[in-house]
Amino acid sequence: MTTEPTALTGAHAPDWEAREETGPVSRLSKTNRADQQDRREKASARRSRSRPLTERSGVSLRTEVRDWGALDGDRPVTWREAIDCWRDYIRDKEDIETVFEDTSGNRATGSKPHRFDPEYSDKQYAKLKDLERGISDEYGKRLHTAMLTFTASATPDGDPLPAADHLDGLLDSSWDAIRRALDRALDGRRYERLAILEPHPGDGVNNGYLHVHMAVFVDGTVRPSTFEPVIEAHVRNCDLAEWDAHDLEDDSTISVRHAGADRADEDDDSALDELAIYLAEYLGTYGDDPLDAPEHVQAANALLWATGRQRWRPSNGAQSYMATEAREP
DNA sequence: TAAAACGTAGAACGACTTCA
DNA sequence: TGAAGTCGTTCTACGTTTTA
DSSP, rough: EEEOOOOGGGGGGGOOOOOSHSSSOOOOSSOOHHHHHHHHHHHHHHHHHSSSSSSSSTOEEGGGGGEOTTTTTTTTTTTHHHHHHHHHHHHHHHHHHOEEEOOOOOOOEEEEEOTTTTTHHHHHHHHHHHHHHHHHHHGGGGEEEEEEEEOSSOOOOTTTOOHHHHHHHTTTTHHHHHHHHHHHHTTOOEEEEEEEEEBOSSSSBBTTTTEEEEEEEESSSOOOOGGGHHHHHHHOTTTOOOOGGGOOOOOTEEEEEESSOOOOOTTTTOOOOOHHHHHHHHHHEEEEEGGSSOOHHHHHHHHHHHTHHHHHHEEHHHHHHHHOOOOOO
């Protein structure tokens, strides 16, 4: 992986933003506010693609997403250009893919896919199954799972942030605080966690920007209130995090399930039969051709690729459960 | 040509310190 | 006393290069 820090200086950075696209903010129509809002959000999503990946100096980016021919030296390309670079990278990888074919015409691809390849997703899913088995065996019926969601505003001042700057703002400022708060909240209890970065869908202002889902596996009973200090630590430490998006009463912010409950336990309709499937659905581990993915997914993948950020963030313990690699037939 | 080795940066984590 | 900052160590993800 080859990355280099940006040399762009914020104070003298060119005006990347296509301000002519925005124009003065028009007054909302009393009769058509929803349409106006919808148009504004779509316009904001388009503007985000026209912005450079970062407006800060010292941000490490792959060389492919740096414009070395710029008059004032190298600078990061726009998010839209980065998506094109990522697509070229995927196509290049397809060109050199190793394909095996047996006498019956059955084909199999090479053994070491890049992280956006469906085969890689399959391996991740297999690892999730290992984690499910390991945790279930270890914790038994005491196993409770929680899903926590951490977001950061992509438009804190009304205009979309550079994608890499938003991602850094989401992760760098509060990640340590989140981990420590989780340690304190679950003090004395065995637990493991797996965090994953997932893109915001749709045409809204957050389109393609990433947020964090964190699955927490706890040996013992927990309640949503157990994790409130963790959410609070994130909002407190992340400048881009807003309470509006972290309603402690909302199931999308904190969701707790008794994964180890008996199937026959009708009083607990949130019991999990297939934890890995549940996670795979939530965490988006299934995939086909990455170039066929929705635009917001490709935008997020391009951002991860350009910045070298890891999509999966398991705790050390979770990693040990996931370490066993199934032999492929 | 598959597998191993390697390089780099990200990430986890514990210890220690500082601060309110 | 809880929260957060810093530092050093260790491990891992990811991608590339080398080797058998």
